[in-house]
Amino acid sequence: MMRELTYYVAVSIDGFIAGPGGEFDQFLFEGDHAADIARRYQGTAPTQLAERAGFPVDGGPFDTVLMGWNTYAVGLPDLPDPYQHLRQIVFTRGREAPAGxxxxxFTDRDPVEVVREVKAAEGRGIWLCGGGALAAVLRDEIDRLALKRNPVLFGAGIPLFEGRDYAPAAFRPTGITPYESGVVLAEYVRA
Structure with a gap:
């Protein structure tokens, strides 16, 4: 059985994964949703932060995380090796690997080619962490969506999928979990 690629990400109700300046501080990190989602998607917090918070990092649904450079760079310079418990692949062109x-x-290879190779290898799930440009390139390779819809409007920013020049793709819901905090975890599988 081939491994699945899951685009697991926080998103505003108007479809943005970050605001116009790349900010995401309006997303809710605390509330009744936090522990449940952290349990379901164990291992998706940066290793050092998870250890400080007492969250386990092993045994989650993913063993590989994919990121574009901008998503990766959010943690710099403090977290140059953010998900030490996962295989980490960052897609970039011309950027130097930072110290630590x-x-x-780091790769400048075609993301679709890399994802197909990773899917064909043994292992658990593959997590697409972001961003919107990489998600658009990998759109046809995404098997599942796990969207943490936050009760905020950004109005502009980085969309869930950058660009709109692609054919429709159908997904069917596998679970919709609303929380008192206003966050809704919406999970889908490719139809």
């Missing part, structure tokens, strides 16, 4: 990033694979 020994556990991160």
């Amino acid at each position: 990033s020994d556990g991160v694979e």
Whole structure:
């Protein structure tokens, strides 16, 4: 059985994964949703932050995380090797690997080609962490969506999928979980 690629990400109700300046501080990180989602998607917090908070990092649904450079750079300079418990692949063109990033694979290869190779190898799920441009490139490779819809409007910013020049794709819901905090975890599988 081939491994699945899941685009697991926080998103505003108007479809943005970050605001116009790349900000995401309006997303809710605390509330009744936090522990449940952290349990379901164990291992998706940066290793050092998870350890400080007492969250386990092993045994989650993913063993590989994919990021574009801008998503990866959010943690710099403090977290140059953010998900030490996962295989980390960062797609970038012409960027230098920062000091302390020994556990991160940087590549300028075609993301679709890389994802197909990773899917064909043994292992658990693959997590697409972001961003919107990489998600658009990998759109046809995404098997599942796990969207943490936050009760905020950004109005502009980085969309869930950058660009709109692609054919429709159908997904069917596998679970919709609303929380008192206003966050809704919406999970889908490719139809």
